[in-house]
Amino acid sequence: MVSSATRTQKGSGLTLALLAFAQFIVALDYNIVYVALPDIGRELGFTAQSLQWVVSAYVVAFGGLLLLGGRAVDRLGARRLFIAGLTLYGVASLVGGLAQGPGVLVAARAAQGVGGALLTPATLALVAINFEDGPVRTKAMAVWGAAGSGGLAAGALLGGLLTNYLGWTWVFYVNVPLALIAVLAAPRLLGADARATGPKTSFDLPGALIASVGSTLLVFGLATGPESGWGSSRTVGTLAVGFVLLLVFLIVENKTRDPLVPLRMLTGRGLAVTMLVFFLFQGTLATGYYLFTTYLQNVLGYSPLAAGLAFLPLTLISMGSSTKFVGPLMGKWGVGKTLAFGAFFTGLGMGILAVGMSTGGSFWALVPGIVIWGLGGGIAFPSLFIAAAVGARPGEQGVASALASTSQQIGGAVGLAALVAVANAGIDVSKGATPPVGAVVDGLQLTGYLAAVITIVAAALALLFQPPAPEPTAEPADGAEESSQDQSAAQVTGAV
Structure with missing residues (x-):
């Protein structure tokens, strides 16, 4: 098994600042797009019904792939996935700002969600790795949580300021330099991922696929229910299939020697x-x-x-x-x-x-x-x-x-x-x-x-x-x- 570290390390103030900054970026993006939605709808030709996908595409990808992202962090290394998630976040934000039509922007938002599904568990795992269990880690988690609150506030404020004075594209462009700063700092502040030790284990590909598809369908149904109607065949069918797949996932995990989720x-x-x-x-x-x-x-x-x-x-x-x-x-x-x-x-x-x-x-x-x-x-x-x-x-x-x-x-x-x-x-x-x-x-x-x-x-x-x-x-x-x-x-x- 590949893990990010075999022992808890003592983290520095700069390490904590980097991890809190990553959470700030994720929280910032959660709120920053809302104020810009009317302008985005007008300029890119979204309908009143389709505009919600600027939000929902992110939510579906992020919520549906978190389990896969979390296990990938444990197997491939927290620092490696931290950098990959930030890179994907930055590239997707750039593509979103350059988008000239609804399809490209929705795809960019989904890619941001994938980046978030890698970045969030990686960041939390790095807090656990770099700060010893007890009061030290508790303090680090408190700072991490405060950074998230700051990101939510900054998102609401920046969303209004950037949209009013620079245009809606800047609610996406602003993520690019932030992600770049964090990517450049990560190799200097985070220790290398530990090499695999002990017997080799499988990645549980069947469990990963079932969990990802089931979670994605469940979140998709919940995100589109208000638009399609909770009693519509699309909503009911999507939720039902997602729920059944998650039940199948539990059965598969119970029979797998090295499960995605023990x-x-x-x-x-x-x-x-x-x-x-x-x-x-x-x-x-x-x-x-x-x-x-x-x-x-x-x-x-x-x-x-x-x-x-x-x-x-x-x-x-x-x-x-x-x-x-x-x-x-x-x-x-x-x-x-x-x-x-x-x-x-x-x-x-x-x-x-x-x-x-x-x-x-x-x-x-x-x-x-x-x-x-x-x-x-x-x-x-x-x-x-x-x-x-x-x-x-x-x-x-x-x-x-x-x-x-x-x-x-x-x-x-x-x-x-x-x-x-x-x-x-x-x-x-x-x-x-x-x-x-x-x-x-x-x-x-x-x-x-x-x-x-x-x-x-x-x-x-x-x-x-x-x-x-x-x-x-x-x-x-x-x-x-x-x-x-x-x-x-x-x-x-x-x-x-």
Whole structure:
């Protein structure tokens, strides 16, 4: 087996800065395209129905290939896949900016998603490799999470600025120099991937193909459901085939000697609980962003740029919360309680934000909810990825982070589609008429309350988290090392 390292190394500040910068790039691209969509649709000739593929192509490729990307990281090396993912990201961004028609741009967005599916698990695996288990890694994950929050804010702001002053193409071009800087820095700051040791193992090609196709179809169905209709033959058929393929994948993995995803990783109350909490949390988090921006623009009349600026307090509070509170809380309470604490206050903040919405309201009525949401989200988000990494073997950090990220992507698609449907249930726009402001606010408030309840339920489920116990191994030296690492994790995170 090829892994990125056989031992945890001590990472430097520059190494952490590079890994956080990579997460910043991914988060930046998640938000930056939204403000530019109207201009993209007009200039490239997208229809109202097809424009959503500028977003969906990225989501489908990213969410569908995460498992394959995570296992590739474990087998081919985290640094190698980190550089490959960044390179693909940069090239695809350049092609997207040069696109003269819908087909090329959608293909470029899909290629960006493939790059993200390689880059995200590689980055998380490199954090695990370069920063020793315990407080050091917890602090590194907090910085990584804060960089993601910063990228989301920068995406909203840059999307408006670049589109207004330089044109929509620059929401793609801006990624090119950022990716190039990271690619040039990676060989200097990241240690070489370790050579393969021990007996050669297969890559589980059947499992990889089944998982990739099944996940892609599932995410595709979720992404296109609102457009095609949830009861349409395309949506139902796609979701059904994707679900069946994932069931087949589990059967194949159970019979494969060297599986893509060892099923033991999904047993117990560690990674499985993390994936469930992430599924619920990301669905409500994506909904929260939708509620906030919809209220600002459709009710308060903010411009896209002003709405982007309005996200700045939420992001700054979240970044500060990540860097200030995650480490101390982990040391005091462990992973499960810290995650539950963060998720609870995220849900509470969303509920209070919904209370502050009204037809004649103002931004200041939203501030209490923004503050509480930012504090809770800044703690919960990095805690979820820390929970996914706890107890993962040195050669399985990539697939563990990929499983968590896959549940994140699917949860976001499911939650957003379902809760937006709730928000629009009482609004009739069949004839294109502008909906009454009161009806819009009522729908947003109801959805905000529902999202708050679901997030608090996720917080309760987080209390079930328990890191896996150290596993015995046939090799005394390696077993002693692995047991020591697991015991260190247990001491720092605590079993809830």
